[in-house]
Amino acid sequence: MEDIKDIKIIIVDDHELFRVGIRETIKSTYPDIIIAGEAGTGADFFALLKTVTPDIVLLDIMLPDMNGIDIARRVKTEYPNVKILIVSSENSSSTIESILEVGVEGFISKLNSPPDILVEAVRSVAQGLDYFGRDIAGMISRIYVTQKKTTQVTPEFTEQEKQIIEYCHKGLSVKEVADRLFLSPRTIDWHKGNIFRKLGIKNTIEMVRFAEKHGIINS
Numbered sequence: 001m002e003d004i005k006d007i008k009i010i011i012v013d014d015h016e017l018f019r020v021g022i023r024e025t026i027k028s029t030y031p032d033i034i035i036a037g038e039a040g041t042g043a044d045f046f047a048l049l050k051t052v053t054p055d056i057v058l059l060d061i062m063l064p065d066m067n068g069i070d071i072a073r074r075v076k077t078e079y080p081n082v083k084i085l086i087v088s089s090e091n092s093s094s095t096i097e098s099i100l101e102v103g104v105e106g107f108i109s110k111l112n113s114p115p116d117i118l119v120e121a122v123r124s125v126a127q128g129l130d131y132f133g134r135d136i137a138g139m140i141s142r143i144y145v146t147q148k149k150t151t152q153v154t155p156e157f158t159e160q161e162k163q164i165i166e167y168c169h170k171g172l173s174v175k176e177v178a179d180r181l182f183l184s185p186r187t188i189d190w191h192k193g194n195i196f197r198k199l200g201i202k203n204t205i206e207m208v209r210f211a212e213k214h215g216i217i218n219s
Helices: 016-029 042-049 068-078 093-102 115-126 134-145 159-169 174-181 185-199 204-213
Strands: 007-012 033-039 056-059 083-088 106-109
Touching: 007 016, 007 042, 007 115, 016 033, 016 115, 033 042, 033 115, 042 068, 056 068, 056 115, 068 083, 068 093, 083 093, 083 115, 093 134, 106 115, 106 134, 134 204, 159 174, 159 185, 159 204, 174 185, 185 204
Parallel strands: 007 033, 007 056, 056 083, 083 106
Antiparallel strands: none
16 A cells, blocks of 8 residues: 555544643654644534644544544534544443444554554555454454344355455454465455455445354354
């Protein structure tokens, strides 16, 4: 995958120390990511969106005036081109289900995501890829495995496609899948695109959900 230059982000988090930490780390180490603004409340964030259009919003779920899920839902309605990466310590099953319904592009945990993981997530989302930390991906799998499997006819997949689905199910990034299969990340993206077309879906989470429900991968 080619690098995306000048990724504009807005940080929405009510903890100033957290915002400062991200801001200083990114400014000093990752010049391709530009912090276009910060907000500590939902109201401040939507006021900021009237003057700044970011590529990605780093959004906490727990804010003093609004629920982050409601914010994400409104962004998806009013600013459909803005991508959302949830960065939160709130990762209950009900929360994960809600953010999947909204259609955010990623979710990583504050509890165990160092700066390099955050930057990897930002860059992946900027390139049109979903990014969910391994702990979150595991929760997503557990959520969907509890749903009853259907008996609908499923498309035929090559063995390589099945391997890619399996690795995505385990929460591996595109680069990690590429390393496992001795292929380039671009090739993995191409295969994933074919899988998405076969299933009539748009992202990795829908692919994992379909695979779980239809028994394509082991739970």
